[in-house]
Amino acid sequence: MSVQGIDSLLGELQSMSALAAGQTAAAQPASDAQGQDFASMLKTSIDQVNQMQQDAQAKQQAFNAGAPEADLQDVMVSLQKASLSFQTMVQVRNKLVSAYQEVMNMQV
Secondary structure: OOHHHHHHHHHHHHHHHHHHOOOOOOOOOHHHHOOOOHHHHHHHHHHHHHHHHHHHHHHHHHHHHOOOOOOHHHHHHHHHHHHHHHHHHHHHHHHHHHHHHHHHOOOO
């Protein structure tokens, strides 16, 4: 996979993450991603997934406690968003591990 392909994949993942978090899709254009280092971008993405899971868990606990503002539809949607973002993060991790193994197996 080329660098441009990775950049476009990261841009798509960021826009999906922004949409799942309720932000606009153009929150971070792809040109801003070139200015960030990879570690900070990865940490930011993991933090967003973690925040979505915590929000979903809080909504679920509020619903279980019988809070009047907790709606079943909102709880289910937030749980599905958290699940989808986690699955996406796992797939990105799998691709990174695969790319790392491919690079390590190259003969110099």
